[in-house]
Amino acid sequence: MEGYSRRGFIKGVIGAGVTLAASGNSELSAANLFKPRYDSKGLPTVKLGSTGVEIPRIVMGLGSRFCHMEKAEDAYALLNYALDHGLYYWETAHIYDNSIAPPPGKKVGGERVYSEVRVGEVLKTRRKEVFLSTKLNARDPYELQKQLEISLKRLNTDKVEVLNIHDVQTMDDVEKMSKKGQVIEIMQKYKEQGITRFIGFTGHTNADALKEMTRRGNFDTMLVAMNHWRPSQEGMRQEIAIPAGKEKKMGVLLMKVIRPKETIEGMDGSELVRYALSLEGPDALVIGMDSLKVLDANIQILRNFKKLSPERMKELAAQLTPFYKHENLPWMEHNYKDGLWNC
Secondary structure, three states: OOOOOHHHHHHHHHHHHHHHHHOOOHHHOHHHHOOOOOOOOOOOEEEOOOOOOEEEOEEEEOOHHHHOOOOHHHHHHHHHHHHHOOOOEEEOOOOOEOOOOOOOOOOOOOOOOEHHHHHHHHHHHHHHHOEEEEEEOOOOHHHHHHHHHHHHHHHOOOOEEEEEEEEEOOHHHHHHHHOOOOHHHHHHHHHHOOOEEEEEEEEOOOHHHHHHHHHHOOOOEEEEEOOOOOOOHHHOHHHHHHHHHHHOOOEEEEEOOOHHHHOOOOOOHHHHHHHHHHOOOOOEEEEEOOOHHHHHHHHHHHHOOOOOOHHHHHHHHHHHHHHHOOOOOHHHOOOOOOOOOOO
């Protein structure tokens, strides 16, 4: 973005809070201005790792499905309904838009729709109620800074609750981000400067790379895709990556939990959600939402959730095996762009 200065941008963000705090007016103090008002409306919650924050066990996934909602008014209604019914953890990303291949039943829209822009419209009036997470995919420090500025502008906020490094892929990727002055160090500085309360990373593929990320930075959260169960070690995220995150007391979130419902005949999406909620390790699930019907169904699942029996878990695992052995899962391809259906 033209005229962008990281130093000037950071000074502006932090300076606004300092000015308010110095005003002496308790009603306008920074502490009161940014004090959150999270309300789960009685939905089951869990502590997100060592952050101390209680979150609902289902997170609003605001990727491709959300961006392909045809009417902006319907998207705003969806977000307001989520808050009104207890789902206040929202997961978006800088690159989420409707230019990615449309999900089943959706069509490509003529106008570019950005997830963060839609989210930002609701945040104008309800910012304190939302535990907000977004993701930056740039690996060049200057591009990372530009993405951050654009994302905050879209979201109509000067800070987020969680800022993620988006889509960690390989050990080479980890090594590059770990160098002095590179992405991991910069993300830590954003946290120190108050632009984000917590930092994390996401990934779909190499379990060892995700595990190594837990050692390279002082991360608070990780978001990983469910295993695809191929015989290679690369896909063993539940066995390798998740335990590494739990050992570091990180909040662990799981994505891609309901994709099999469109691949396996007769597979019940609600059972897939219950299956994932019953797994040991993950704190919560990120599920793509694109209609009030889908949203309300997930709210009801969570509200009435009871852990599945070991026997039922084995039955569902057997049903899922052919799907997860498939070689062509879209999020396992090297050219995959995260946000594709985001479920």
